[in-house]
Amino acid sequence: MTLTFRAISEDQPGPKWARQFAEYWPAYAGWWSREGLTGRPTYRDCRRAIVRHMPELVDLYDTLCELAGGGDMAARFLSFYCPPPYLAGCSQAVWPGDEALLVRNYDYAADAFDAVVLKSRWLGRGVIGMTDGLFGLVDGINDAGLAVSLTFGGRRQVGVGFGVPLILRYILQTCTTAREAGEVLGRIPCHMSYNVTVLDARRRYLTAHLAPDRPTVLTRAAVATNHQERVEWSSHARFTASVERERFLLQRLTLHPETQDRFIGAFLKPPLYSTAFASGFGTLYTAAYRPGPRRLEVHWPGRVWLKSFDAFAEDSVTVTFPAAQRRAPPPAGG
Structure with missing residues (x-):
């Protein structure tokens, strides 16, 4: 593929x-x-x-x-x-070192993905991010050094609210700090459950657990996969290995002090990297957001694509993914 x-x-x-x-x-x-x-x-x-x-x-x-x-x-x-309704996989984490760094894997169906990195200056605010519907964003950074990304929250409830990619766009257009982003995440209704991690240039961060049927919970969690405070959709958690990926990341943050390169590299290998492309949950890219230099690095095994506000070439890159593995999808009632 x-x-x-x-x-x-x-x-x-x-x-x-x-x-x-x-x-x-x-x-x-x-x-x-x-x-x-x-x-x-x-x-x-x-x-x-x-x-x-x-x-x-x-x-x-x-x-x-x-x-x-x-x-x-x-x-x-x-x-x-x-x-x-739409579901994704995804893993994301804030590097525990002194420099601000947010790394995430985007696990989704290739045929339902924009595959566009857009650099804009809408409303006078510079934003670089991976688009969804060309208005929303699944992750991004602004010229104030605020970075944000999302993962699916592992719940089936659907309610009245916005698709989370537009909420991410709104954050990057109107906020400059993690605290401001947290205030936005606490008041805008989201139509499904998502985890949104925000990191600013001063290395202040938070992860918000959004839901359509209960108040947003703001946490100091540095890791997010595909459940919130506890697993509520067990078959989906098993299907995406959400708990296993969370544990793996937490271990790397607490037990294995490592360089930025090694931390990013962990996202390019199992259990974080997924080849379940045939089931719609393969890892389409790994993004490393660096709020200090206001830079995005898009990674694939053996390849890196660099984008920043100072150096942004309008180019393209074609990626060949490994052989797809198919998994049985989670049952609706599981």
Whole structure:
């Protein structure tokens, strides 16, 4: 299996963003409407939710809707409000050394992934991140040195709220510290359970446990996999080896002091690195965010792709992944 990652730089929403959206829109539309259009909120409800919870993004949202063609369905999709359920794997951890470093694996289905690193200056704030739906982000860093990433929280409950990638976008557009990000994570409703780890340039960090049916819990956890304070979806935890990956990372943080390179390298090997691509949970990339120099390193075994605010080439890289392994998916009632 191969996958091409693209790097795009466009300070303000414009033709580059519009071309990319037009290319991806048929796949987005099929996913977003798979439960029927009546199962998604109306445009009026979507925009009202952004006005209420993320007012700083309203003008940006309107601009992106216009660039997407001005259609009702695209506008509702771009709001990320009450989207269909989606699951991911993922592991993330804050390195225990003196320099701020956040490392994460993104384990997901390749055919449902943007594979775009976007550098922008929307709302006057520089942001580099891996996009989702070309508006949201699954991880990223801003020009204040604030880095953020997500993992699925291992719960099946779905509620009224935003898809977490837009919450990450909002954090990077409006916050400069982990404390500010924690305040955002405590007040914006999320439609499913996710773990969001935030690290700022002064090495202050937190992990938020988001859920649609209970208050957000802010923790000092330096590690997040695919459950929260306890395993609540046992079959999913077994399927993704969530507990085993968490234990492995905690051991590395507490029992094995090591260099940054060795820490990053651990994410490129089992048990953190997954080859379950056929089941939609293979490791598509490892990201190392360095808030000090405001830099992103995208890693694959034997390969590194560097991006920063000072040096951002609009290039692409094609990655060939190892032979896929298939796992039985977790049963719905497990």
